[in-house]
Amino acid sequence: MSFPTQDEGVTPFEEQAAKWCCLLAEDALDLSEQREFDAWICADPRHEEAFEKMVLVWQGADAIAEMPGFLSLRAQALTAMEEGQPDWHEPMPKRFVYMGAGFAAAVMLLAVLTGLVFIGNQSEIYTTGIGERRVVSLEDGSKLSLDAASSVEVTYSRERRALSIERGRAKFDVASDPLRPFIVTAGDKTVVAIGTAFSVELLPQQIRVFLYEGHVAVLDEAEATDLADASKLLADGSLSDRVFMPGQELILSTKARTATIAPGDVERSLSWEGGRLSFIDEPLSLAIERVNRTSDTPIVLGDAAAGRLIINGEFDAGDTAAFVSGVASLYPVRVSADEKKIVISSAKLKLPEK
Structure with a gap:
C-alpha cells in the first residue's frame, strides 16, 4: 500500500475526500453538514470512489504498523501537520482550516498510523431478564442501556456498527465515529444515528424511537439495504419525514407504513432507567x-x-x-x-x- 505525498500530488477529488475524512474524524457532522456531505457524494461517482479510498487508507492501521520505518513516517506526518496549521497560540475554531494536498496526505497518514478506526468483526448478544436493567460499555466507547426483559445483538466491523433489538427497549449513547455509521435495527425498521443519544423500543404493534441528542434517520428495510441509495434520498429531502429533532418521539406501526412524530417528555421517557x-x-x-x-x-x-x-x-x-x-x-x-x-x-x- 502506498500513500500520497505532496511531491506525488493529490487529485482534487482526493483532496475533497481527505477534507471530509478529517471533518468526520474530528466530530459528528451537524444536519446541514451531513446534507452537504451527502450531496457531495451524490454529485459525482468519482467522489464516492475517492472517499472510499480515503476510508480504506484510514482503516489500514494494522498493515502500516508492520512497515519498516514506522516511527520515522509518523514523525514526518506530525511535522507536516504542525507546519500546515496556523499559529498554535491563536484560538482554534471548532473545525480546523483545511491546508491543501500536502496537509491532506499527512493527515491521512497520521490517521492510519495512530489507528483511529476499530478493526475487526465482533458479535455479542446482551440480554436482561424480567425486572433486570443493565448498562454496557461497548468497544467503541458507546453506551448501551437495556430495559428489563430486553435483548440486543451487537456486531462491529470495519464498515459499520450494527445493533439489532430482538425484544424490549434499549437506549444508545453513541460515541463519535462517523466513518462507521451506528445502525440499529428493530423489526423491519433501521435507525441510522449521527453522533447522538436515542432509545428504541420494540412492541408487538409499534416501534418507538425517542431522540435525546443529535439526529437520526429511520429507514424501512428496503431503503436500508443500500445505505448509499438511502444517503441520496436523505440528501435530496425525500426522507425528510424520517429525520426528527431532539425531544421528539417517532412512533412507527409494525403492521402498516404509518409513522407519527410527536413531542415527548424526556424525563418521563427515561423513568425506566430509574x-x-x-x-x-x-x-x-x-x-x-x-x-x-x-x-x-x-x-x-x-x-x-x-x-x-x-x-x-x-x-x-x-x-x-x-x-x-x-x-x-x-x-x-x-x-x-x-x-x-x-x-x-x-x-x-x-x-x-x-
Missing part, C-alpha cells in the same frame, strides 16, 4: 407490555375493549399489584388471578332477566 414506569394517555394494552417486563406474574387482557382503556400515572417497576389496583380504581374492570397470571377484563353490564 426503576419507574410512567404512562401518559397510553392504552392499557401498551402499558401492560411494559409492566410485564418487570414482573414474574404477567398481566393478560380478557378482551380487546379493556386494552383500549387509557392509562395515566407513575408506578414502581415490579409493583404489579399497585398497577392493577390503580387500574381497578379508575375503571369498571374485573380482575382475576391465579398462580400463573392476572387477567383484567372490561366489566360488562348484566341484562336483567325476563
Whole structure:
C-alpha cells in the first residue's frame, strides 16, 4: 500500500475526500453538514470512489504498523501537520482550516498510523431478564442501556456498527465515529444515528424511537439495504419525514407504513432507567407490555375493549399489584388471578332477566 505525498500530488477529488475524512474524524457532522456531505457524494461517482479510498487508507492501521520505518513516517506526518496549521497560540475554531494536498496526505497518514478506526468483526448478544436493567460499555466507547426483559445483538466491523433489538427497549449513547455509521435495527425498521443519544423500543404493534441528542434517520428495510441509495434520498429531502429533532418521539406501526412524530417528555421517557414506569394517555394494552417486563406474574387482557382503556400515572417497576389496583380504581374492570397470571377484563353490564 502506498500513500500520497505532496511531491506525488493529490487529485482534487482526493483532496475533497481527505477534507471530509478529517471533518468526520474530528466530530459528528451537524444536519446541514451531513446534507452537504451527502450531496457531495451524490454529485459525482468519482467522489464516492475517492472517499472510499480515503476510508480504506484510514482503516489500514494494522498493515502500516508492520512497515519498516514506522516511527520515522509518523514523525514526518506530525511535522507536516504542525507546519500546515496556523499559529498554535491563536484560538482554534471548532473545525480546523483545511491546508491543501500536502496537509491532506499527512493527515491521512497520521490517521492510519495512530489507528483511529476499530478493526475487526465482533458479535455479542446482551440480554436482561424480567425486572433486570443493565448498562454496557461497548468497544467503541458507546453506551448501551437495556430495559428489563430486553435483548440486543451487537456486531462491529470495519464498515459499520450494527445493533439489532430482538425484544424490549434499549437506549444508545453513541460515541463519535462517523466513518462507521451506528445502525440499529428493530423489526423491519433501521435507525441510522449521527453522533447522538436515542432509545428504541420494540412492541408487538409499534416501534418507538425517542431522540435525546443529535439526529437520526429511520429507514424501512428496503431503503436500508443500500445505505448509499438511502444517503441520496436523505440528501435530496425525500426522507425528510424520517429525520426528527431532539425531544421528539417517532412512533412507527409494525403492521402498516404509518409513522407519527410527536413531542415527548424526556424525563418521563427515561423513568425506566430509574426503576419507574410512567404512562401518559397510553392504552392499557401498551402499558401492560411494559409492566410485564418487570414482573414474574404477567398481566393478560380478557378482551380487546379493556386494552383500549387509557392509562395515566407513575408506578414502581415490579409493583404489579399497585398497577392493577390503580387500574381497578379508575375503571369498571374485573380482575382475576391465579398462580400463573392476572387477567383484567372490561366489566360488562348484566341484562336483567325476563
